Amino acid sequence: MGKSVCMIELSSIARGIETCDYMLKAADVELLRSSTICPGKYMIIIGGDTGSVTAAMNAGEEKAGEFLVDKLLIPNVSDQxxxxxxxxxxxxxxxxxxxxxxxxxxxxxxxxxxxxxxxxxxxxxxxxxxxxxxxxxxxxxxxxxxxxxxxxxxxxxxxxxxxxxxxxxxxxxxxxxxx
Known part of the structure; x- marks a missing residue:
């Protein structure tokens, strides 16, 4: 499977940090970014093989719950x-x-x-x-x-x-x- 990228954006910083932990424990993925973003939201971006990124994203969506603002999954991303x-x-x-x-x-x-x-x-x-x-x-x-x-x-x-x-x-x- 090719390299993929997933992004999850949440309206809660506390739930965002907790969700990041869940995602990283759910699959063998690379953490590209995990940080607060304006205005008071939290964003997690991970990368890896498509299967692992999909599994981590599913875990993240479930944990984010009502705090999920946006999500994105791009399979087979550019190497850049x-x-x-x-x-x-x-x-x-x-x-x-x-x-x-x-x-x-x-x-x-x-x-x-x-x-x-x-x-x-x-x-x-x-x-x-x-x-x-x-x-x-x-x-x-x-x-x-x-x-x-x-x-x-x-x-x-x-x-x-x-x-x-x-x-x-x-x-x-x-x-x-x-x-």
Whole structure:
């Protein structure tokens, strides 16, 4: 089975931390992110093989109960997605930069996976709700044609998009700030 990613968002921080423990005990999965997000919610993102991620998500949904706000499961994700979510991407500098912003964390994750599968781009980061008012955003790089194609593909499959930008020739200091 391929690599998968699951996200569960809860309206209770206490139940979120408890749910994370249940999910990690339910299956052999990798914890990509477990944190509070604005405004006062809790988010868990795990990755691993599809069967394990599905089992962990099912356990998480059950434990979250009435505090479940949103959930997402993407089977067979791009190899770039998990490092971009966990902040460990190694991205070459140079080329255009694309930025896609969403009101929803789940929408940002879907957009990032779609963008990476559509064109020869490098995912820089998938920011998930922390210190951005509960929003999600994706940054990516590559040649101008690929970045434009990836951003357009992500826009086509995404919900709750706020804005997007393609920066054809960013200054070096911008790359430094994004890394």
């Amino acid at each position: 997605l998990m490092p971009a979510i966990s902040g460990t991407s190694q991205v070459p500098t140079g080329g255009a930069i694309g930025v896609i912003e969403f009101y929803s964390v789940a929408s940002a994750i879907i957009a990032a996976d779609t963008a990476a599968k559509t064109a020869a781009v490098n995912l820089i980061e998938v920011r998930t709700g922390f210190a951005v008012g509960g929003k999600g955003f994706v940054t990516l790089s590559g040649d101008i044609g690929a970045v434009t194609e990836a951003v357009n593909a992500a826009k086509a499959v995404s919900e709750l998009m706020v804005e997007c930008a393609v920066i054809p020739r960013p200054v070096d200091k911008l790359y430094e700030a994004l890394m």
